[in-house]
Amino acid sequence: MSEVLGIRGYDFIEFYVGSAKMVAYWYAKAMGLEITGYAGPETGIRDRVSYYLTKNNVKFVITSPVQPSCYEVYGFINRHGDGVKRWAIEVDDVEKAFTYATQNGAVLVERPNRLEDHHGYVEQAAIRLYDDTELVYINRDNFNHIFKPGFCEPRQEINLECEDTGIIGVDHIVGNVRENEMNLWANYFNKTMNFETFVDFKAGDIGTKYSALLSKVVRSADFKIKNPINEPFEGLKKSQIEEYIEQYYGSGVQHIAIATEDIIKSIKALRKNGIEFLNIPSTYYDMLRNRDDLNIEENIDELEEQHILCDKEEEGYLLQLFTKPIGDRPTFFFEFIQRKDGAKGFGKGNFQSLFESIELDQKLRGNLDKSPEELMPPC
Ligand code: FE2
Numbered sequence: 001m002s003e004v005l006g007i008r009g010y011d012f013i014e015f016y017v018g019s020a021k022m023v024a025y026w027y028a029k030a031m032g033l034e035i036t037g038y039a040g041p042e043t044g045i046r047d048r049v050s051y052y053l054t055k056n057n058v059k060f061v062i063t064s065p066v067q068p069s070c071y072e073v074y075g076f077i078n079r080h081g082d083g084v085k086r087w088a089i090e091v092d093d094v095e096k097a098f099t100y101a102t103q104n105g106a107v108l109v110e111r112p113n114r115l116e117d118h119h120g121y122v123e124q125a126a127i128r129l130y131d132d133t134e135l136v137y138i139n140r141d142n143f144n145h146i147f148k149p150g151f152c153e154p155r156q157e158i159n160l161e162c163e164d165t166g167i168i169g170v171d172h173i174v175g176n177v178r179e180n181e182m183n184l185w186a187n188y189f190n191k192t193m194n195f196e197t198f199v200d201f202k203a204g205d206i207g208t209k210y211s212a213l214l215s216k217v218v219r220s221a222d223f224k225i226k227n228p229i230n231e232p233f234e235g236l237k238k239s240q241i242e243e244y245i246e247q248y249y250g251s252g253v254q255h256i257a258i259a260t261e262d263i264i265k266s267i268k269a270l271r272k273n274g275i276e277f278l279n280i281p282s283t284y285y286d287m288l289r290n291r292d293d294l295n296i297e298e299n300i301d302e303l304e305e306q307h308i309l310c311d312k313e314e315e316g317y318l319l320q321l322f323t324k325p326i327g328d329r330p331t332f333f334f335e336f337i338q339r340k341d342g343a344k345g346f347g348k349g350n351f352q353s354l355f356e357s358i359e360l361d362q363k364l365r366g367n368l369d370k371s372p373e374e375l376m377p378p379c
Contacts, residue, residue, distance in 0.1 A: 003221035005100055005194055006092030010170040010225065011138050012059040012147070013256060014050075016073050017082040020064035024051035025158065026326075027060060030273045031334075032165030035154045037146040041066065045150055048073055052147045057169035058258060061147070076132055081329040084253035086126065087173055088136035089225060097137045097193075098125035106192035109134050119145035127192065130175050130185060130251040163269035171259040171337050172217075172226035172346075176244045177251040182214055182231035189218040189227060196221070199346050203233055206351050208359055210368065211235035215351070223344055230254065240358045243367045248331045255322070255333045263319045263338040264298065267306045270336070276324045278357040280307040296340070309354070311347025316340045318347045322354055330365055 017023045027033050037052030039045050047070035050063040063085070065073040076085055091097040095112045102108055107128035114121045120143040126136045146152065177185055189195040199217035206213055212233040219226045232239035244254060260266040271277070285304040288294060294312055298319070303310055309320045319338040326333055362368045 003194075005097045005220075007097070007193075007220050007222075007224055008090040008092065010057070010173075011088035011090040011136070011140075012052075012061050013087045013170070013173070014061040014063060014085050015082060016063055016076045016080075016085045018064060018077055020049050020051055020062045023064075023082065024053060024062045025160075027053050027062065028158075028160040029162050030270070030275050031055075032162055032167060032269065032273065033058060033060060035158070035160065037151040038154050039148075039150045039152070042155065043150050043152050050151070051154075052151055055165075055167050058167050059147075079249045080132065080252060081248070081331060082327045083248065083332055084133065084173075084256070086134040086136050087253070088124075088138045091137050091139060094123040094125050094137045094139050098127070100194070101127050101137075101192040104191045105188070110136075112137075115149045117145075117149035119143055119149070122148045130177055130181070132250065133175070133252050163272045165269045165273065166260050166262055166266045167258045167336070168261060169259045171257040171335075171339070172228060173256050174228045174230065174254045175251065176230050176241050176248075176254040178245055179231055179233075181251060182216055182229050185229050186216045186218050189229075193220065193225075195219055195225070195227070199228070201348065201351065205348065206355050207233065207235065208356055210237035211239040211359065213239055213241050213355065217346055226346075228346060237368050238362075238370050240355065240362050243362055243365075244331055246367075247329045253332065255335050257320075257335040257337045260336055260338055263308060263321070263336060264302055264306060266336055267308060267321055271306075275334075277307055278322045278324060278354070278361070280304075280309060280353060280357060284309070284353060309347070309350040311349040313343040313345045313347065316343035318343050318345070318350060320347070320350050320354075322357070324361065330362070330367070 033053035033055040036054050040049035047067040048065050050061050053060045098112050109128050110126040112125040122140050122143045124138045126134045129135050195218040197216050198219050201215040212235050213230050214233050215230045217228040230241050232241040311318050317340050321336050323334045
């Protein structure tokens with residue numbers, strides 16, 4: 001397998017939300033991003049506003065409708081709530097990547113086109129992903145201003161002082177899909193983007209006595225893009241992937257993993273900024289202390305204090321922690337991750353702990369038990 005499509009890495013991720021101004025403020029104050037661009041009626045875009053936020057290689061666009069005629073955005077948030085509409089891959093040649101994708105079966109959303117102004121031009125194209133999600137190919141080599149034509153400097157000075165969260169880039173983006181959809185989407189990525197499946201969690205690998213999931217991870221040749229896809233697996237009670245599908249009203253992006261070079265420092269800062277994380281029981285850290293195969297630099301007491309998960313990989317080890325859902329529906333959340341000593345995978349032990357921890361919150365929300373209709377035998 002070799003990289004033939006000129007993939008450079010993740011570019012922007014665009015969220016559709018109910019109130020972009022307030023959500024952008026949260027991303028700045030809590031996540032430590034900087035509001036570096038704005039587009040809206042003042043810049044010639046009549047029906048929506050977008051805030052562009054950046055921190056190192058993390059690039060988010062937060063968009064809301066401002067006119068009733070903005071059906072595309074209203075339709076999305078009406079059905080899904082706040083969520084990820086599209087994520088972008090930076091490529092050397094948009095036309096080439098798009099042609100490869102569509103010739104291999106990708107569903108076309110936007111043909112390669114140029115967005116132009118006096119600062120230059122941006123080239124982009126898009127294909128369909130799960131339900132209402134899109135994958136964008138973008139190249140901004142010939143544009144020397146903020147994000148894309150139509151964006152300007154932020155319009156107002158806001159005091160956005162917060163703790164430095166030390167986030168450096170996007171590590172992976174995870175999709176939740178319905179039963180029997182995982183293989184369809186894994187094959188879609190592999191065929192249309194020349195990806196390869198490199199992790200395959202089967203029935204019995206991840207789950208509790210009540211519920212379970214299946215998961216595959218596809219990746220680009222050089223590991224720059226890693227995309228896990230989860231689907232629910234039949235159990236006594238409702239899988240958390242089913243809860244997502246029900247509350248999101250479809251399949252979509254479940255979480256984005258953000259890389260940091262010092263996870264303990266990052267999590268401390270994020271907590272100070274008000275972000276809520278999943279709780280990990282102290283028995284998990286007793287188990288870590290008893291593991292002979294785990295040779296790590298970090299102090300386990302400090303990991304326990306911050307509820308950070310740790311798992312050994314074939315090469316190196318992983319440190320991870322997951323936020324609670326960031327919006328009102330139990331759908332989208334963030335992960336923070338530090339890969340040590342060349343770790344490339346997705347720790348099975350951490351995945352299991354995440355699953356157990358989410359299931360506790362799912363129970364509190366009253367979404368773990370199946371409805372009477374679901375428990376009735378089919379007639
Ligand atoms: Fe993850």
